[in-house]
Amino acid sequence: MKILVINAGSSSIKYQLMDLADAHRYAVLASGLVEKIGEATGRVTHTIFTDGQEQRFVEENPLKNHHEGMSRVVALLTDPQRGVIRDAAEIEGVGHRVLSCGEVYSDTVRITPKVKATIREFFPLGPLHNPPNLMGIEVAEEFFPRAPQVAVFDTAFHQTMPPKAFLYAVPYEWYTRHRLRRYGFHGTSHKFITQATAEFIGKPLAKTNLISIHLGNGCSMAAVRHGKCVDTSMGVTPLEGLIMGTRSGDMDPAALEYIMGLTGMDIHQMVNALNKQSGLKGICGVNDMREVVEKAAGGDAQAETALQMFCYRIQKYIGAYLAVVPHVDAIVFTAGIGQNSAPVRERICTGLGHLGIRLDLAKNAARANGPRAIHQAGAPLQILVLPTNEELQIALETKQNITGA
Numbered sequence: 001m002k003i004l005v006i007n008a009g010s011s012s013i014k015y016q017l018m019d020l021a022d023a024h025r026y027a028v029l030a031s032g033l034v035e036k037i038g039e040a041t042g043r044v045t046h047t048i049f050t051d052g053q054e055q056r057f058v059e060e061n062p063l064k065n066h067h068e069g070m071s072r073v074v075a076l077l078t079d080p081q082r083g084v085i086r087d088a089a090e091i092e093g094v095g096h097r098v099l100s101c102g103e104v105y106s107d108t109v110r111i112t113p114k115v116k117a118t119i120r121e122f123f124p125l126g127p128l129h130n131p132p133n134l135m136g137i138e139v140a141e142e143f144f145p146r147a148p149q150v151a152v153f154d155t156a157f158h159q160t161m162p163p164k165a166f167l168y169a170v171p172y173e174w175y176t177r178h179r180l181r182r183y184g185f186h187g188t189s190h191k192f193i194t195q196a197t198a199e200f201i202g203k204p205l206a207k208t209n210l211i212s213i214h215l216g217n218g219c220s221m222a223a224v225r226h227g228k229c230v231d232t233s234m235g236v237t238p239l240e241g242l243i244m245g246t247r248s249g250d251m252d253p254a255a256l257e258y259i260m261g262l263t264g265m266d267i268h269q270m271v272n273a274l275n276k277q278s279g280l281k282g283i284c285g286v287n288d289m290r291e292v293v294e295k296a297a298g299g300d301a302q303a304e305t306a307l308q309m310f311c312y313r314i315q316k317y318i319g320a321y322l323a324v325v326p327h328v329d330a331i332v333f334t335a336g337i338g339q340n341s342a343p344v345r346e347r348i349c350t351g352l353g354h355l356g357i358r359l360d361l362a363k364n365a366a367r368a369n370g371p372r373a374i375h376q377a378g379a380p381l382q383i384l385v386l387p388t389n390e391e392l393q394i395a396l397e398t399k400q401n402i403t404g405a
């Protein structure tokens with residue numbers, strides 16, 4: 001079944017066309033990124049995969065809006081040389097990554113006018129993502145009128161959290177009237193990792209307990225008990241929790257008043273600084289973990305501090321989640337940093353032996369891409385590195401929604 005996965009941002013459209021039967025039998029036919037929509041020069045990077053060969057094409061032309069961007073995607077997918085299908089009608093379903101639907105949907109849904117109205121209702125809680133996500137849906141409806149459109153919410157997996165985990169200790173009516181609570185994000189990735197962990201360790205999903213550690217451009221953790229999320233580190237927005245490339249993660253909200261008073265920043269500038277100028281970048285000037293590790297190894301004291309802070313925060317969350325999930329089977333590293341950075345994994349696991357976390361240094365350092373275990377033989381807790389695949393998860397859920405299987 002051919003499924004197109006779309007992740008529409010404010011000036012971008014990420015896409016992947018897959019032909020899939022199930023989680024193990026699928027092929028990526030094409031993937032790409034439309035960037036700089038609305039800017040002077042737009043760009044489309046389009047990659048096709050045929051007979052094990054990868055071919056990449058780059059176009060640079062102004063793209064006025066998402067409609068023009070999507071029209072290039074359809075043209076490229078159906079192009080006789082650069083395409084992989086003859087007609088857009090071959091696409092049997094479109095799966096959209098949508099940031100937030102609050103508490104309204106706890107699972108993937110078929111897009112209807114009511115679902116679109118709900119996504120719109122949550123613009124104030126997801127101002128950077130929900131509006132372009134909806135735009136992506138409306139444009140896809142125009143280009144693929146016969147294909148069912150499905151929304152996969154990044155918050156859905158976390159809807160099983162109990163009130164003691166999702167409520168903020170603030171006036172209760174902020175929750176009842178204004179929907180202020182912790183929603184969590186990266187849910188599609190944490191869900192994929194939960195299923196992949198159960199499979200890897202050979203346990204039924206309903207008996208699998210884990211701590212999922214997603215370390216990429218954004219970073220978050222999820223505590224999973226019996227296959228269901230019971231806590232996660234991100235909050236009402238993705239700013240809460242771990243230290244990230246450019247985000248501060250947890251901090252004292254009263255500090256904002258203090259710095260705003262001293263600098264004259266308004267609240268928008270402040271939240272922007274916490275999202276874009278903080279985290280690793282705020283401490284050592286760079287946000288790519290590869291550069292931070294290199295600089296620290298070269299003796300840069302601030303990069304070393306940033307690295308220590310990043311890992312220390314994760315250690316604290318591991319401690320907290322081990323306390324709330326009894327009998328954790330595995331802690332699982334995933335995403336760009338989690339899958340690729342042996343030094344970061346080593347720093348996180350070092351000193352946690354008393355919690356059952358015992359890293360095998362050679363296994364950790366070995367170069368590998370696939371799913372693997374990196375704990376010492378006989379350790380009470382497994383330490384796993386599992387590649388996440390949010391596009392595959394979205395495609396699978398889209399197929400399931402459409403076919404019921």
Ligand code: AMP
Binds near residue numbers: 215218289
């Ligand atoms: P993601 O959001 O999952 O695509 O992760 C992107 C991030 O992964 C980048 O910003 C890098 O900081 C990080 N990353 C990718 N490869 C490595 C690596 N080999 N070592 C450290 N960090 C890496």
